[in-house]
Amino acid sequence: MIGSGGIGGVIAEAAHAAGHEVTMCVRTPFERLVVDAPEGPAEVPVSVATDPGALGGVDWIVLTTKVHDVPSTAPWLRELDDGRTPLVVVQNGVAHRESVAELRLQAPVLPALIYVGAERTSPGRVVRRSPATVQVPAGDLGSRFVSMLAGSALKLRETHDFHTAAWRKMLTNVAPNPITALTLRRLDVLADAEVQELCAGILTEAIAVARAEGASLAQQDADQVLADYTARMPPTNGTSMLYDRIAGLPLEHENITGALVRAADRHGIPVPLNRTLLTLLRAIKPHPLPHA
Numbered sequence: 001m002i003g004s005g006g007i008g009g010v011i012a013e014a015a016h017a018a019g020h021e022v023t024m025c026v027r028t029p030f031e032r033l034v035v036d037a038p039e040g041p042a043e044v045p046v047s048v049a050t051d052p053g054a055l056g057g058v059d060w061i062v063l064t065t066k067v068h069d070v071p072s073t074a075p076w077l078r079e080l081d082d083g084r085t086p087l088v089v090v091q092n093g094v095a096h097r098e099s100v101a102e103l104r105l106q107a108p109v110l111p112a113l114i115y116v117g118a119e120r121t122s123p124g125r126v127v128r129r130s131p132a133t134v135q136v137p138a139g140d141l142g143s144r145f146v147s148m149l150a151g152s153a154l155k156l157r158e159t160h161d162f163h164t165a166a167w168r169k170m171l172t173n174v175a176p177n178p179i180t181a182l183t184l185r186r187l188d189v190l191a192d193a194e195v196q197e198l199c200a201g202i203l204t205e206a207i208a209v210a211r212a213e214g215a216s217l218a219q220q221d222a223d224q225v226l227a228d229y230t231a232r233m234p235p236t237n238g239t240s241m242l243y244d245r246i247a248g249l250p251l252e253h254e255n256i257t258g259a260l261v262r263a264a265d266r267h268g269i270p271v272p273l274n275r276t277l278l279t280l281l282r283a284i285k286p287h288p289l290p291h292a
Helices: 006-017 067-080 096-101 140-148 162-174 176-183 187-191 193-212 219-231 240-247 257-267 272-282
Strands: 023-025 033-037 040-044 047-049 061-063 087-090 109-115 118-122 125-128 133-137 155-159
Touching: 006 033, 006 040, 006 061, 006 109, 006 118, 006 125, 061 067, 067 096, 087 096, 096 109, 109 140, 109 162, 133 140, 133 162, 140 155, 155 162, 162 176, 162 193, 162 219, 162 257, 176 187, 176 193, 176 240, 176 272, 187 193, 187 219, 193 219, 193 257, 193 272, 257 272
Parallel strands: 023 047, 033 125, 061 087, 087 109, 133 155
Antiparallel strands: 033 040, 109 133, 118 125
16 A cells, blocks of 8 residues: 555554554554544554565555645555555545556556545554545446455445546545635535536536546536535535645646646636645645634
8 A cells, every 4th residue: 555644544453354464654653543434443454665675576556645745655566566466546636547648657557546534643653534435437447446446334336437437536626625725614614605607617627628538427417416416415524635735745737636737728718716726726835724
């Protein structure tokens, strides 16, 4: 497991529950992994590695870092890459394979999407506030990954149209992530009438871009996502972009809002709301903030 944030902790928890030995590859070591879930806290037995050279062979490599952190994982990935062991890339955005392409790895790559409310509150401590669903492309590699995690609490799904699935996941990120990061509020901000109107406009722009990129989405998909923002997402949840801003970490706006704006430019589609969000996000100077 390369990446020990909220997503890494959730998948490590699932892999252990499915009967596997888990090694977490980290920069900051910790003594134990604890996942605080709605049903209560649980310690997850994992090995913690800080030296790529100390690793042996593995059956799966799971990358859960943000896209902009991929270059820092190169020593781990190159050490583990034997040309056969699958690399599962669990990230936001729509360019999972492209995010690791510059490393020129030989490993077969499996892109993956995850829906979960999770936050790393300190090294080795993760809060999971919702059930988790993982979606992968249908096929041999996807089926093997689903089988590998069978027996865990993860909901695992295969899809024959991962491109559309990735753009649908983009819809769930492109409004709440920037808005929470900019306002320093959790998802309760989405209950504000004016914010909902802004979200609707952001999503309408996103649908136009997604369709131009070949995704099978329509306006009703945006309407459903907008309804889900307030109906299904607990207002006390945050977003990964909010958590990164609070921690003073670089934000992943270039791979969410930025990816959408760049795609819009390729097709000549006006996206003034998303472009404005991107401008504001680029103006943020990372430094730690009081916990929100």
